[in-house]
Amino acid sequence: MASSSIVSAMTKQGAAAAVRHAKARLGLTWTQIAEAVGRPVAWTTSALLGQQPMSEAEAKAAASLLDLGEDVQQAFRLQPTRGALDSPIPTDPTIYRFYEVLQVYGPTIKELIHEEFGDGIMSAINFRMDVKRERDPTGDRVVVVLNGKFLPYQW
Known part of the structure; x- marks a missing residue:
C-alpha cells in the first residue's frame, strides 16, 4: 500500500497545461510571469511550457504567482525531454x-x-x-x- 504522503506525479506536460490555464484565469502575460521569476521572457515561457528545468526559487516564484500547487512546482524543476513535438512535422x-x-x-x-x-x-x-x-x-x-x-x- 502506498504512503499517503506521496505526491501524485505531475508531468511537465501537465504542469504546462496548468500554467496556461492559470495564466488565462489570472489575466497575466508571459512578461509579467518572467519578471516574477527573474529570467528573460523567452526562457521563462520555454521553462513553463516544459522545455527547461527551473531552480527551486524560480519554480516557487512561478507557482506562487500562478497560484499553483507543490506538485506543479516540483514538475517545473524536472529535467525535460526537449524538442518533443507531437509529430515530426508540426501541424500547428x-x-x-x-x-x-x-x-x-x-x-x-x-x-x-x-x-x-x-x-x-x-x-x-x-x-x-x-x-x-x-x-x-x-x-x-x-x-x-x-x-x-x-x-x-x-x-
Missing part, C-alpha cells in the same frame, strides 16, 4: 511556419554560417532568443532573433 500553423522557413532558408543559413565562421554549428544549448513586434504601415512584423554560440567542429 505558427510552429509549422518555422519548419517551412527552415526548409526554404535552412541551406542558406547553413552556408552563411559556414562562410562567416567556418565549419561548425550554432548551439541550441548556449542560446538566447527574443521575439518582438515591429510596427510597419503594411502590417506589423514579427522579429525573431535566434542567438546561439558558434561551435566549431573539431577533428
Whole structure:
C-alpha cells in the first residue's frame, strides 16, 4: 500500500497545461510571469511550457504567482525531454511556419554560417532568443532573433 504522503506525479506536460490555464484565469502575460521569476521572457515561457528545468526559487516564484500547487512546482524543476513535438512535422500553423522557413532558408543559413565562421554549428544549448513586434504601415512584423554560440567542429 502506498504512503499517503506521496505526491501524485505531475508531468511537465501537465504542469504546462496548468500554467496556461492559470495564466488565462489570472489575466497575466508571459512578461509579467518572467519578471516574477527573474529570467528573460523567452526562457521563462520555454521553462513553463516544459522545455527547461527551473531552480527551486524560480519554480516557487512561478507557482506562487500562478497560484499553483507543490506538485506543479516540483514538475517545473524536472529535467525535460526537449524538442518533443507531437509529430515530426508540426501541424500547428505558427510552429509549422518555422519548419517551412527552415526548409526554404535552412541551406542558406547553413552556408552563411559556414562562410562567416567556418565549419561548425550554432548551439541550441548556449542560446538566447527574443521575439518582438515591429510596427510597419503594411502590417506589423514579427522579429525573431535566434542567438546561439558558434561551435566549431573539431577533428
